[in-house]
Amino acid sequence: GYSRLVLATGADPRRLRLEGDGAADVLSINDLDDYARFRLALTRCRSVAILGAGLIGCEFANDLAAAGYAVHLIDPAQTPLNRLLPEQIGEIFARALGNGGIRFHPGRSVNRIDRSSDSYRLSFSEGEPIDADLVVSAIGLAPRTSLAAAA
Numbered sequence: 001g002y003s004r005l006v007l008a009t010g011a012d013p014r015r016l017r018l019e020g021d022g023a024a025d026v027l028s029i030n031d032l033d034d035y036a037r038f039r040l041a042l043t044r045c046r047s048v049a050i051l052g053a054g055l056i057g058c059e060f061a062n063d064l065a066a067a068g069y070a071v072h073l074i075d076p077a078q079t080p081l082n083r084l085l086p087e088q089i090g091e092i093f094a095r096a097l098g099n100g101g102i103r104f105h106p107g108r109s110v111n112r113i114d115r116s117s118d119s120y121r122l123s124f125s126e127g128e129p130i131d132a133d134l135v136v137s138a139i140g141l142a143p144r145t146s147l148a149a150a151a
């Protein structure tokens with residue numbers, strides 16, 4: 001029995017609805033098993049596309065670029081960390097990412113991922129596609145509400 005109940009069951013990664021035979025291969029990193037899969041995948045690749053330039057996406061981009069990977073950071077917003085930083089600071093931050101070797105692609109949202117030999121091709125509603133050996137999604141989490149809904 002209890003008088004108050006706190007549900008703190010965590011959250012699951014949000015998944016983009018994507019077309020293409022590479023869509024199911026997109027990795028999210030939200031627990032240790034995810035991280036083990038990610039580390040294994042990194043041993044086989046040189047370039048990484050990250051969907052989402054929030055805290056997690058930017059942190060992974062920075063770490064991966066520092067480790068020598070070619071990094072594409074993709075976000076529909078015009079600046080990284082757009083929900084946390086005002087635009088002017090976001091622009092400075094975007095330049096800092098660029099100085100660190102990260103290719104930031106603002107104003108873009110992928111809608112299709114296809115396998116292409118050893119890598120993936122990310123396609124958008126307009127503009128040039130981007131090729132990468134690994135695609136990581138960091139577009140946020142959805143709270144696990146099923147227990148609360150069922151209660």
Ligand SMILES: Cc1cc2nc3c(=O)[nH]c(=O)nc-3n(C[C@H](O)[C@H](O)[C@H](O)COP(=O)(O)OP(=O)(O)OC[C@H]3O[C@@H](n4cnc5c(N)ncnc54)[C@H](O)[C@@H]3O)c2cc1C
Nearest residue numbers: 008009010011012028029030031035055056059060144147
């Ligand atoms: C790569 C990465 C880096 C991060 N870096 C930072 C950082 O630098 N700083 C920071 O502050 N945060 C960071 N975070 C976020 C931080 O990990 C989360 O905000 C935090 O773990 C959320 O805590 P939580 O207790 O809500 O959920 P969780 O830590 O996910 O815990 C939920 C728990 O509930 C359990 N559970 C699920 N269903 C049930 C059920 N039916 N009954 C009972 N238990 C259940 C789960 O097994 C789990 O143990 C990071 C996250 C990631 C993925």
